[in-house]
Amino acid sequence: MSPWLPILMAVPVLGAIVVALLPKGSDKLAKQATLLVSLVVLVLTLVMAVQFKTGGPRFQFQAVYDWIPSFGVKFGVGVDGIALVLIALSAVLVPIVVLASWHDADGTQSADGTLITPKRSVKTYFSLLLVLEAMMIGVFASTDIFLFYVFFEAMLIPMYFMIGSYGGAQRSYAAVKFLLYSLFGGLLMLVAVIALYVVAGKGTFMFPELVGVIQDPATQKWLFAGFFIAFAIKAPLWPVHTWLPDAAAQAPAGAAVLLVGVLDKVGTFGMLRFCLELFPDAAKAFTMPIVVLAVISIIYGAIVAIGQTDMKRLIAYTSISHFGFIVMGVFAMSQVSQSGAALYMVNHGFATGALFLAAGFLIARRGSPHIADYGGVQKVTPLLAGFFLIAGLAGLSLPGLSSFVSEFMVMIGTYTSSAFGSGALAVAAIVSALAVILAAVYILWMVQRTLNGPTAEPVKAFKDLNVREIVVLAPLIALIIGFGFFPKPLLDVINPTVTQTLVNVKVDNPAIAEKGAGQ
C-alpha cells in the first residue's frame, strides 16, 4: 500500500473544493491558489517518479481499497511505466495551462468586437481545472477496470463545462457534440466491462487478475470491439473524429491543450493496455483493419489540415494525423513501434500543447482564429513568432525535436515489425511516411500566412509576449528540444512496460536492433 497515488488525486480535489468555496470577487486569489495546488501536484509527481524503479515490478505505488465489495469493485491504483509518464505529462501540463488561461475565463473579444462572456464564474473554471487534473491522474492510475471506466466517463463532466461555459461562439454545439460522442463510446465500453466481469467469472475487476483469462476467440472479439470503439472515439480515429476539431476550436486554449494533450491519450493508452492485453487474439485478428484506419487517419488528417482556414481547427486535424501514428504504433506490435507510440503520447502532449498555447496567444491578441486575419507577425512580435515556429516544427516532427524520435520509432518499428510476417505493415509504414511531406505543407503554409509576409494592419498593434506567457511556453519548448536529443529517460521507463505488454499479447517480436545497440 503506497499512499502516493491517492494523495496525488486528493490534493487537486481538495484544492478544487477550496477554490470553489472562495467568496465572490476573489478571482485573483482563485487563480493563485489553483496555480499553487497544481505546482504542489507537479512536485509530488516528480518526487514519486524519481522513486519509480525501472527494473522493478510492473505496477508500482499500488494501493487497493474495497469500494463496492458485493461486486468486487475496488479502488485500485498503481502505475506502470507508460501510466507514469502520462501522469507526469498531465502534472506538467496543468500548471502551464493554469498560467496560460489566466485571462481565458474573463471573457474574450471576438473578431467583430462583440464580447463573448462566459456562462460561469472565473473560480469555477479553475476549480473545474483541478477536478479534471485529479481525474486525469485517476484514469491513468486505475488498475481496477471499473474504476478506470468511472474516471473515463467522469472526466467528461469538467471538460463539458469548460468548453460549454467558457468557449467561443459555437461552444454549446461543440460541447454537446463532444459529450454525446464520448458517452456513446463510454456506453459500449460499460457493456464490455460488465460482460468481461461476467464472462471472466473471477468476481473482480482488477486488471492484473483479468489478463489472459478470456480465452474464447469469439468472446474476445466482442469485448475487444466494445473497448476499442470507445477508445477510437476518444483517440480519435477516422471516421469518428469530427468532434475533435469542433471541441478544440471552441474550447479556450488551455482546455484545448488538456483535451488534445491528455484526455485523448486515454484512448490510445486504453488500446495499448486493455484492448491488447485483455484480448490478445482479437487484437491480432483486428490488427490489419485497424492499421488501415490508422493510416487513413494519418493521411486524411494531414490533407484536411492543409485546407483549414482556422488555426485551432488546423491544429486539431494535425492531431488526428498524429493519433493515427500512435494507433499504428500500438497495433504494429513490435517493441520499437509500441515504445514509440507510448513516447509519442507524451511528446505529442508537449508539442501540440505548445502549438495550441502559442496559437492561443496569437488569437488573444487579434480576437480571431482565422489564418487570413494575420500576416507579418514575425516583424512585430519576434518572440511569439519564434515560439510559434518551434512549436510548429515540433508538429511537423523535425528531427532534433522530441516528436521526431517517437514518429521515427513508430514508423521504423512498424516497417520492421515481424509480428505478422506480411509486407502489409511495411506498406503501411511507407504510406504513413508520406505524412512527413504533408506535415511540412500544413505547418509551413500556416506559418507563411501568419508570421511571414507584409504586416497586416491590425497585427501592428500586437505586443510581444509578457513574462507570464514566456514562462508558459519556455518550459514546453525546453522539454521538446531536450527530449529530442535525449529521449532515454522516458524510453527507459516505457520500455519494460512495453516488453511486458508484448509478453501478455504473446507476440514474439524482440527489440529489433539488439546487436546494433552499444556496438
Next chain:
Amino acid sequence: MESPAEIVQHTAGGMIGASWLMIAFPLLGAAILLILGRMTNRWGHLLGVAMSLASFVVAVLTFLEIIGLPAEQRRQAVHLYEFIPGMVDMGLLIDPLSISFALLITGVGSLIHIYSIGYMSHDPERRRFFSYLNLFVAAMLLLVLADNYVGLFIGWEGVGLASYLLIGFWQFKPSAAVAAKKAFIVNRVGDFGLLVGMFIILATFHTLTFSELGKQIAEHPPSGGAVTAIGLLLLLGACGKSAQLPLQSWLLDAMEGPTPVSALIHAATMVTAGVYLVVRSGAFFFPPDSTQAIAVSVVGAATLLAGAIIGCAKDDIKKGLAGSTMSQIGYMMLGAGLGPAGYAFAIGHLITHGFFKADLFLGAGSVMHGMNDEVNMRKYGGLRKHMPITFATFFIGYLAIIGFPLLSGYFTKDGIIETAVHHQPILGWLAVLGAGITGFYMSRMVFMTFFGEKRWEKDAHPHESPAVMTWPLMILSIGALFLGGYLILSNRLYFFLSPAVGTAEATPEFDFASTAGLVTLALVAVGAGFAWVRYGRAEVPAVAPRGSFLTTFARRDLYGDALNESLFMRPGQWLTRFAVYFDNRGIDGLVNGLAAGIGGTSGRLRRIQTGFARSYALSILFGAALLAGALLLVGNI
C-alpha cells in the same frame, strides 16, 4: 580493389575524442544568440564568427591527428551517448571523408561568416542572421560527422531548417517566404526517400550505425532487390538536398536569401550533402554497373545539362550562379555514381567547387553590395575598373569553374569527365557537352558584369567593398587557383580517402592529353568565344529580347515549376478542397444528419402526448390487451 577499412572504436581521448566540440561551438553560439536576442545586438556577429573559427580550429587539429595515424586506423568512431535505447547510439565517425567535409564546412563557413559582417552590416537583424548561420554550421557538421543514419538525418533536417530560416531571412517579402517554404517542402520529398531507405536498411541489416553496417556488409555482401531499393531511395533523398532532377526546382528560388547564404548553403556546403550521402553509402551503390549506381550517374548527367541550360538564360546574376551550382553538383553526382574510381574526383570537385563557387557567389554579393542590391546583369557592365579586387577574384573563380588549364576546376572536373568517358561513355560525352555550355554561360556572366558599356541605373555608385568582404574573396580565390592541382596530382586525395571509401580496380591517373580533355577544352573555348561575340563585343540590350523557344524554355527553368504546379500543386489543392468538403459535409454531415433525424422523429413522436387522460387510458388498455394476447399466443399461461 579494396573495400573501406574497418571502423575502430575510439578509446583514447585526444582531439578525436573531443571532436564533438566542432559541433558544440557553433551550436552554443546559435543558442546564445537566439536566447539572449536583442541583448547581443552589438557583439552577436563577433560571437558567431568566433564560434565558427573555433570549430575550424578543432577540425584542423582533428585532421592533423588523423593524418598522424596509420591508414588502416584512420576511421575512428567516437561514442557520445545512448540515443534511442536498443536501436541507435549517438556517436561521431571521424574518418578521411568526414574530416574533409568538416574542413570545407568550417573553413569556407568561417570565411563566409567574416564576409557577412560586412555584407549584413546595414541589417538591423544581423545578430539573428549569425545565429542561423551558426545553427547551419552545427547541423551540417552533425550531418557529415554522425556515425549513424539517424544522426545524419537529424543534421540533414537541421540544415534544411537553417536553410529555410535563411532563405526566408527577409520573410516580410512574400517571395522570400514562399521560396523558403518551397525549399523545405521539396526537400521533404527527398527526406521521405531517405526515411524509407533507413527503414529498409534497418530491416535488412538490423542496424543503422555505419560501423556495424560495414561489418555486416563485409560478412554478407548485400545483393538483390532490397539494396537496389535502398540505393534508389537514398538517391531520392540526395536529389532533394542537392537539387538534382527531378527535385531541382527549389534551388533557383532559394536565391531570395541574402547572398552569403547562397554562397554557404546553396553552393558550397549544404547542397553537396547529397553527394556525401551517396559516397558514404557507397556499399549500396556497388558495383558501379548496378541499377542504382547508374541511376545516380544518369541523374547527375541530366542535371548537369539542365543546370547549364538554365544558367545560359538567366539575367539575374544569382540565379545564373544557382543554375551553375545545379550543373556542377550534377558533375559530382555523375562522379559519385562511378564508384571508387570516381569518388576522389567527385569529392575533389566538391571541395574545389566549394571554394570557387563561394568565391563567385560572394563576388556577386560584393557587386550587388556596390550596386544597390541590383541583381539584373543587364544593368551592370564595365564594372572591372570600379571593383578591381572583386573583379580579379571573380575572374579567378570564373576561370576555375570553366576548367581553365591548371586551375582547380580543371583537375577535378576533367577527372570526372575522363572517368565517366571511360566507364559510361554516353554520360561522359554529355558531361563534355555540359562543360562547353559552362564555358558559354559563365563567360556571358563575366562579360555582362565586368566588361562592355555601363548600363547602370541612374542612382548606382559602384564602389569596392570593405576589406572584411574582400579578404575572404582573396583567400577563396587562392583555393580556386591551386587546391585542385594539389588534391588531384599524384592522387593525394584518392589515397587519403581510400580508407573511408575503398579503392578502385585501377588507380586513376590524371591525363593531361586525353581525347575527352582536349575536346572539353576546345568546346569551352568555343563557348567562351560565342559569349564574347554575343555579350562582350556586341551591345547588351537593357531589356531581355524575347528570344527563341529554347531561350524561353531555359528562362522558365525548363518548365520545372509549371510541371510541379500542374502535376502536384493543383491536384493537391483539389484533393484538399474535396477532403475538407467531404469531412464537413460527408462525415460530419452524416453525424449531424443522424442527430437531426433523431431530433425530428422525437419532435413528431411527442405529439402523441395530448394531455387527455382518457386517451392515455385507452392506450394503456390496448397495451394490456396486446400483452395478454401475446402471452396467450406464446402459450406460456
Next chain:
Amino acid sequence: MTTHYLVLSGLLFAIGAMGVLIRRNAIVVFMCVELMLNACNLAFVAFARQNGNLEGQIIAFFVMVVAAAEVVVGLAIIVTIFRTRRSASVDDANLLKY
C-alpha cells in the same frame, strides 16, 4: 364454480374500464377505477378458494389498503382541481402535454 366468479369479475372489470374511458367526471372515473380494483379482488379471492390457501385473500387485503390510500390522495387532488378550475372534468385538466 370458480368460473362463475371469474366471469363476474371480468364483467365488473370491463364495466370499470369502460367507465374510465368514456366518463368525463373525475369522481365517476375514480369510482370506476375502484370497480376495476374490486373486480381483481374478486378474482383473487375466487382463486384463493379454489386453491385452498390464503395468498389470494392476503393480496386482496393489500389491494384494499392501497385503494384506500389512493382514494385519500386522489380525492384530495380532484377537490383541489375543482377548487381552482371550477370543473371536475378530466378533459379539462390537459395542461400536461407536449
